[in-house]
Amino acid sequence: MRSKTVFQQEFKIKGGDFVNAGESSCKIRNxxxxxxxxxxxxxxxxxxxxxxxxxxxxxxxxxxxxxxVYPDKILLKIKDMGQGIENIDLAMRPGYSTATEEIREMGFGAGMGLPNIKKNADVFKITSKVGKGTALEIIINLNGKNG
Amino acid sequence: MEKRKIKLSDIVKSFDLKVECSKNSLDREIEGGYAGDLLSDVMAHSKKGDIWITLQGHPNIVAVAILKELAGIIIINGREPEQETIKKAEAEGLPIMTSDLPMFELVGKLYESGVSGLR
Incomplete structure (x- = not known):
């Protein structure tokens, strides 16, 4: 039996928009x-x-x-249209990054993004097509810890 | 004996920090400290109530501090936050302070005054 959705919402993200970057995450947290x-x-x-x-x-x-948000879990899906990831195993390796020098100077591109996501997820799925985009599916189990 | 709680206003005074925004939130207590310029590292390792010491001044630092419920941000080396950063932080009531000191000096002073990275 599929559990009932308690809540669902979509958040749009614009590539290259550094000013508003992080706002969707703040909304999700709230x-x-x-x-x-x-x-x-x-x-x-x-x-x-x-x-x-x-x-x-x-x-x-x-x-x-x-x-x-389900009674027993939270599902977060992220889909993008973009460059995609050529080698997912490599992208999952802590410290590996394809970021430009400019992006690194801003403190991004440390090669910790995907590993950080995986570390905090109960279920982590990633699919990607070069030149098309990347999709992530993350589940965190609530284990009755939903207040 | 319980340690005396240190507030943002205490360190502003002690270390001659310039308050860039959210002056009304300076009575926040500092529970610990974290220093770093890599945002993923700060996301992964900072803790709620930390004062964050960094050289980054772009608007994304506000999102990091809000998501991790940090007490405030100190930008070092005499760097100034971008206008957009101040605008966002002010809207969130997040204090951003600046210091002319390099990171090592400022972190050392904070540690000496009782702010620790471990708890």
């Missing part, structure tokens, strides 16, 4: 706090959403995050 999700889970989701959102801003033309 929503989860408001629903009464456990503080530790909100903290993990905030890291995941931020890293995923920044990846879209840094490497894609545009994309979106989709937040689904």
């Amino acid at each position: 929503i989860l706090k408001e629903i009464g999700i456990d503080a530790d889970i909100v903290r993990r989701l905030a890291i995941i959403a931020y890293e995923a959102e920044m990846n879209v801003v840094l490497y894609a033309r545009h994309g979106a995050m989709y937040l689904f």
Whole structure:
């Protein structure tokens, strides 16, 4: 039986928009706090959403995050239209990054984004097509810790 | 014995920090400290209530501080935050301060005054 959706929302992300980068993640965090999700889970989701959102801003033309809250889990999907990832194994390696020098100087592109997402997720799925884009599917189990 | 709580206003005074925005939030207590310029590192390792010391001044630092519920940000080396950064931080009530000191000196002074990275 598929569990009922408690809440769902879409957040659009614009590639290259450094001024508003992070705002969707802040909204997601506020929503989860408001629903009464456990503080530790909100903290993990905030890291995941931020890293995923920044990846879209840094490497894609545009994309979106989709937040689904179920009674027993939170599902976060991120899809972008962008350059895609050529070698996912390499992209998952801590410290590996294709970021430009300019982006690194801003403190991004440390090669920690995807590893940080995986570390904080219970389920982590990534698919990517070079020249098309990347899709992430993240699940965090609530284990009754949904306030 | 319980340690005395240090507030943002205390360190502003002690270390001659310039307050760039959110002057009304300076009575916040500092629970710890984190220093770093890599945003993913700060996202991964800073803790709620930390004062964050960095040289970054672009608007994205505000999102990081809000997401991690940090007490405030100190930008070092006499660097100035961008106007957009100040605007965003002011809207969120997040204090941003600046110091002419290099990171090593400022972190050392904060540590000496009782702010620790571990807890």
